[in-house]
Amino acid sequence: RPDKPLHFIQQIVKQDLEQGKIERLVTRFPPEPNGYLHIGHAKSICLNFGLAEEFGGVCNLRFDDTNPTKEEQEYVDAIKADVIWLGFQWHGDVKYASDYFDTFYQWAQALVRAGKAYVCDLSAQEASRYRGWATEPGKDSPYRNRSVEENLDLLGRMQAGEFDEGSRTLRAKIDMASPNMHLRDPVLYRIRKARHHQTGDKWCIYPSYDFAHGQEDAIEGVTHSICTLEFADHRPLYDWFIANLPVPHTPTQYEFARLELTYTVTSKRKLKQLVDEGHVDGWDDPRMPTISGMRRRGYPPAALRHFCELIGVTRSASTVDMSTLEYAVRDHLNEHAPRAMCVLNPLRVVVSNFPAGDVESMTQPVHPQNAAMGERRLPFTRELYIERADFNEDSTLSRKKFKRLVPGDWVRLRGAYVIRADEVEKDAQGNITVVHASLVPGTVGANPPEGVRPRGVIHWVSARENVDCELRLYERLFTDAAPDTGDKDFLDALNPDSLTVLSGCKGEIGLAAAAAEDHFQFEREGYFCLDNRLSTPAALVFNRTIGLKDGFKD
Ligand code: ATP
Ligand code: MG
Ligand code: MG
Secondary structure, X not given: OOOOOXXXXXXXXXXXXXXXXXXXXXXXXXXXXXXXXXXXXXXXXXXXXXXXXXXXXXXXXXXXXXXXXXXXXXXXHHHHHHHHHHOOOOOOOOEEHHHXXXXXXXXXXXXXXXXXXXXXXXXXXXXXXXXXXXXXXXXXXXXXXXXXXXXXXXXXXXHHOOOOOOOOEEXXXXXXXXXXXXXXXXXXXXXXXXXXXXXXXXXXXXXXXXXXXXXXXXXXXXXXXXXXXXXXXXXXXXXXXXXXXXXXXXXXXXXXXXXXXXXXXXXHHHHHHHHHOOOOOOOOOXXXXXXXHHHHHOOOHHHHHHXXXXXXXXXXXXXXXXXXXXXXXXXXXXXXXXXXXEEOOEEEEEEOOOOOOOOEEEEEEOOOOOHHHOEEEEEEOOEEEEEHHHEOOOOOOOOOOOOOEOEOOEEEEOOOOEEEEEEEEEOOOOOEEEEEEEEEOOOOOOOOOOOOOOOOEEOEEEOOOEEEEEEXXXXXXXXXXXXXXXXXXXXXXXXXXXXXXXXXXXXXXXXXXXXXXXXXXXXXXXXXXXXXXXXXXXXXXXXXXXXXXXOOOX
């Protein structure tokens, strides 16, 4: 993009290519399959895959599956689907850290032989005590000076399943006095007698994140290993492993600030809690900041990519306002979403001077600014529905205040006639059940005659030819802009009114052909998307993606 200055990682890559430091850029997106991806991951995906596209490189999708107890195949499948939906394709086959477990094990043995790793019998708690505080040197583990033979034997028996979970670890022998706690003899392997979704029961020990990540990068020839800032402290350890192992390639780690958004949480653990405790209806609940939730809500992938571009890539942590994301979504939908009319809360209107059996075909553009999107047919009949909120019995309401229908005055039905309200019918409780109206002849696509001044334009559907639908309206999931800060419990800020279900809504007949995830602008009401889970041809369900205007003002 010539029009936009390069961000710091683009600059690094550009320079590395120009100076011949690398021949081809290789990045990776390395999710742990322990939950669904969220908007923060979308930023990482756009960054890693985007760099590869931009600089003619490749990007791997690698599952960082070193922790079998929290991982599941369901998450692997969902993550793949999310990456593809966002518009990216990984290089070659999907990769798994577990593909390299044999190599990692050999490399661990090599470290032991070189006197750079040992089996430690301290419990996690004891080990933490020995490690001490960053302000003073830690204490060596009493097991630090075991012989190579003993270490090799114990490591083999750890893997053979002879010892209990938590009873032993394999640790690197680095520096118990380092001010960087990650270098105080970090754990390479822990005992976990758990079945793994890729390797089954083959392993009783599993590598730590630190012992796995850089080596995965090295095996795959990753040139730029991009992670979030909290891993900056791990970089010396990342480099230590690369320097001390017979790796085929030297990757480099770079860090950027993670995305935080107002009015939501971006932590898989907390999102999982929302799902597990039933606060939402699954990972893909349209209120969730997950990629699958935003997809179901109707956020277009191009809008998410645009959002990631808008917010940029920096090294300084900051929180992005939710309205920036909403702007990107609204902007995209305004340009691309077909228009349709849908009456949320229907009120019957009978047009007394239109013959009962007749149907007149009205036409409207699918998109007012894009003729190429074609036209839609709107059957006009004697009985119609308008929005209950578009009629008021009080004919003294000023034209300025109420630009809709009142007895004795006119409105235009969008794309059809100008009508006047004449009389109302009410039920026993005094609720208006029918408005009797009359149309002004010759007003379709033409100005009304002198003296007829419509108050405004309202939407409508034929009462005979329409589709019944359910609309689901969403508000923000949290009422607090920062639900996840300080010592707040994020659950306290859950918005009890984040979902409103409207049934018995009446959409224009063309909506019957809508497919799952199709987007629409329901005129005057907002952007909607056909739900990809609950909707059936017999009972359409639309999710409101977002309102027409920014309704949330802080
Ligand atoms: P969480 O903290 O939500 O559990 P994670 O970082 O543990 O997320 P991973 O599956 O390990 O999740 O992340 C995969 C990649 O996505 C990593 O490279 C990570 O740095 C990146 N990532 C995760 N969260 C964000 C975020 N909020 N902003 C940007 N990148 C992120
Ligand atoms: Mg993680
Ligand atoms: Mg995490």
